[in-house]
Structures are given as structure tokens and as C-alpha cells.
Amino acid sequence: MEEKFTGHDADRLIKSTARISSEEARAFKEAWQSRPAFEAPTEAVGAELPAPVYTSxxxxxxxxxxxxxLQWCRVKAKTASxxxxxxGRPERRTTALEVWQVAEAALGRCxxxxxxxxxxxxxxxxxxxxxxxxxxRRIGSLDHRLGLLDGGTNDLGNLAWACLWCNVWETERRPGATNHGGLQP
Structure with a gap:
């Protein structure tokens, strides 16, 4: 019988786990990635998609x-840092101005x-x-091209602007996607 791992279990694990070594972290990541793929949640059937807040x-x-x-960028920088x-904690902290530079360079597009x-x-x-x-796909987020666990940093060259959907679900990265509220101006 296969054991189910619930969100409550994950919360308990996070609260009870002391800081682990990078070797243990990599082993955990490999074990986690080798488990059966989790399907991304689908949009609610029959639910009406809300209008976009911004059109361009x-x-x-x-x-x-x-x-x-800048206040919004401060929140993103705090999360990234x-x-x-x-x-653990990244060696270099990201600033709100750097987050703004990343978003501005992408013109707000994933x-x-x-x-x-x-x-x-x-x-x-x-x-x-x-x-x-x-x-x-409309929610803005800061992505690390090379994840912090894999040796990535908070340097500008490693940061990218991404929609929350692509940031969370790497397998769902599809150019021109319009599902999950995707807005292709």
C-alpha cells in the first residue's frame, strides 16, 4: 500500500527539521524528483475567468x-533573499531595485x-x-534560472521575470500559453 504525503505532513516536517547539510539536501531533492510526477492543478470547470487587472x-x-x-519589488526581493x-540563506541579498530591473527588462512578461x-x-x-x-500566468514572480539549491545565486544574471505558473510548474513552460489566465498582449 502506497503512503500518502499530505500538506500537513509537509508542514510538520519543515517545522521539525533542523538545518540539514547540503549533501542531505541533494539526496532529499533526488529522492523527491524521482517520485511519480504530480499533475499541475487544472482550472475550475465552468468557473468564469476574471478580467485581467492590467492589459499591457x-x-x-x-x-x-x-x-x-517599489513596495511590490521589496516583497519579491525579501522572498528571494x-x-x-x-x-539556507543566499550569500547575496536581492534588492528591490534589482527586482524592478528584471521586471522592467522583461516589460512585465514571463x-x-x-x-x-x-x-x-x-x-x-x-x-x-x-x-x-x-x-x-498573470501573477508576477522572480525566478532563479539556476535554483539556489543547485548552486544558483541572487546575481542579476541568474534572475528572470516569470509568471507564478511557470515558476512553480517548470514542466508547464510553453511559449504563447493562454491557459491559466495567460495574457499575450
Missing amino acids: WEDYLARTTERER RERLMS TYCGSLALERRPSGHDGRPMRWAMVG
Whole structure:
């Protein structure tokens, strides 16, 4: 009988695991990657796709202030620079200005699928994150081309702008994709 590994189990593992060596981390990663592939969640059947928040890079610039954009970039930089269970804290911290440079160079479009990725992850009225599968290709995120666990760094040359869908599901990187809310301006 095959054991099921639940999200609760993962939370318990993360809380109970002390910092592990890089050798142990690589062994865990290899074991994790060799397990049966997990299917990416599909869009809700019959659910109506919400309208995009922004329709182009120019629309995004016109409807946001520099302060709002830099605040959003600070959050992305903090995420990129945080300590991780498997790879620890990156040697070099990413700054909000560097995140902005990456997003601006890409004109807000995902490096992998080309979708306009400038939205934030949807939140409920109480501020808690909501499901994002339907609009995953519209949510902007900072990606490490070579992951930190694999020896990648926070240097500008290793950073790319990506939609959250492509960042999370590497096997779903398809140029010109319009599923999961993909917007190809």
C-alpha cells in the first residue's frame, strides 16, 4: 500500500527539521524528483475567468505609482533573499531595485511563456491568499534560472521575470500559453 504525503505532513516536517547539510539536501531533492510526477492543478470547470487587472506594460505603468511598484519589488526581493530549508540563506541579498530591473527588462512578461505577469496573488477580504490556478500566468514572480539549491545565486544574471505558473510548474513552460489566465498582449 502506497503512503500518502499530505500538506500537513509537509508542514510538520519543515517545522521539525533542523538545518540539514547540503549533501542531505541533494539526496532529499533526488529522492523527491524521482517520485511519480504530480499533475499541475487544472482550472475550475465552468468557473468564469476574471478580467485581467492590467492589459499591457504601459497600462501597468499608468495605473501604478513608482512607490507602489517599489513596495511590490521589496516583497519579491525579501522572498528571494529569505532562508530556505534546503539551501539556507543566499550569500547575496536581492534588492528591490534589482527586482524592478528584471521586471522592467522583461516589460512585465514571463520569460518562459510570454504572458503579461504583473498581478499580485489574489487575496480574500481578510488578506489571506486565495487559490491562484485560474490566473497563475498573470501573477508576477522572480525566478532563479539556476535554483539556489543547485548552486544558483541572487546575481542579476541568474534572475528572470516569470509568471507564478511557470515558476512553480517548470514542466508547464510553453511559449504563447493562454491557459491559466495567460495574457499575450
